[in-house]
Amino acid sequence: MTQPEPEIVEEIKAANQRFYDAFSALDISGMDNVWENSERAMCVHPGWTPLVGWESIRMSWDRIFQNANLMQFQIRYLNVVVQGEFGCITCVEGINSVVQGNAGSFSTFATNVFARYEDGWRMVAHHASGSG
Amino acid sequence: MTQPEPEIVEEIKAANQRFYDAFSALDISGMDNVWENSERAMCVHPGWTPLVGWESIRMSWDRIFQNANLMQFQIRYLNVVVQGEFGCITCVEGINSVVQGNAGSFSTFATNVFARYEDGWRMVAHHASGSG
Numbered sequence: 001m002t003q004p005e006p007e008i009v010e011e012i013k014a015a016n017q018r019f020y021d022a023f024s025a026l027d028i029s030g031m032d033n034v035w036e037n038s039e040r041a042m043c044v045h046p047g048w049t050p051l052v053g054w055e056s057i058r059m060s061w062d063r064i065f066q067n068a069n070l071m072q073f074q075i076r077y078l079n080v081v082v083q084g085e086f087g088c089i090t091c092v093e094g095i096n097s098v099v100q101g102n103a104g105s106f107s108t109f110a111t112n113v114f115a116r117y118e119d120g121w122r123m124v125a126h127h128a129s130g131s132g
Numbered sequence: 133m134t135q136p137e138p139e140i141v142e143e144i145k146a147a148n149q150r151f152y153d154a155f156s157a158l159d160i161s162g163m164d165n166v167w168e169n170s171e172r173a174m175c176v177h178p179g180w181t182p183l184v185g186w187e188s189i190r191m192s193w194d195r196i197f198q199n200a201n202l203m204q205f206q207i208r209y210l211n212v213v214v215q216g217e218f219g220c221i222t223c224v225e226g227i228n229s230v231v232q233g234n235a236g237s238f239s240t241f242a243t244n245v246f247a248r249y250e251d252g253w254r255m256v257a258h259h260a261s262g263s264g
Binding site: 125 | 172174176178179180181182184210211212213215216217218220222224241243245247248256257259261262263
């Protein structure tokens, strides 16, 4: 285990930020660009059963975006792990939301995993859960 | 993205199994051997705030093991991602437990991340959450 290069850490944080930008924008084509569109991609939304494969994951974002009126994120980084072509971020998602007309303000924890490609980092796993 | 070699997938599953073996045995020295004993290690127990760094994580296992009388796991694999020196497993943890004298039977979901060393794979992140 060696200390990761700071610029690599920044690259992965930027990919992580693009994920939350697409989430805030309720932008499904943004999600297409952020995620690895593969069968191995994995996603756990808080309280949901894990979804495996981009097709199921994309449908879940579609459903979430259809129900959400507003999603705003304040991301606080707890940990960034880099090992070769893989990056793993743990962060607190501070969320202000309006979903189906109901406003809420809460925090969840996410572990986000990224794989490196020639054109940048893509999300390959997202596991989010609440604190309760 | 290429298909991972089956023997590498088996190696990571074996490391994952060693984690649940140590958990079932309530064996803190087993955990010492399973985990990367580093500052970058990260752990989210269901409903807990994320713990970063092996010192905090080890203390949490100590606390869990002190309260648990019995932990039995049935692991069902949903997904294994391998990219170079990194592996990421998503699984369902079917659990039978007795904690502080109370028996329970339930399922949780875990994303477990492993880094490869010369002598094998070590857990670097564990994010577990319930289905509720």
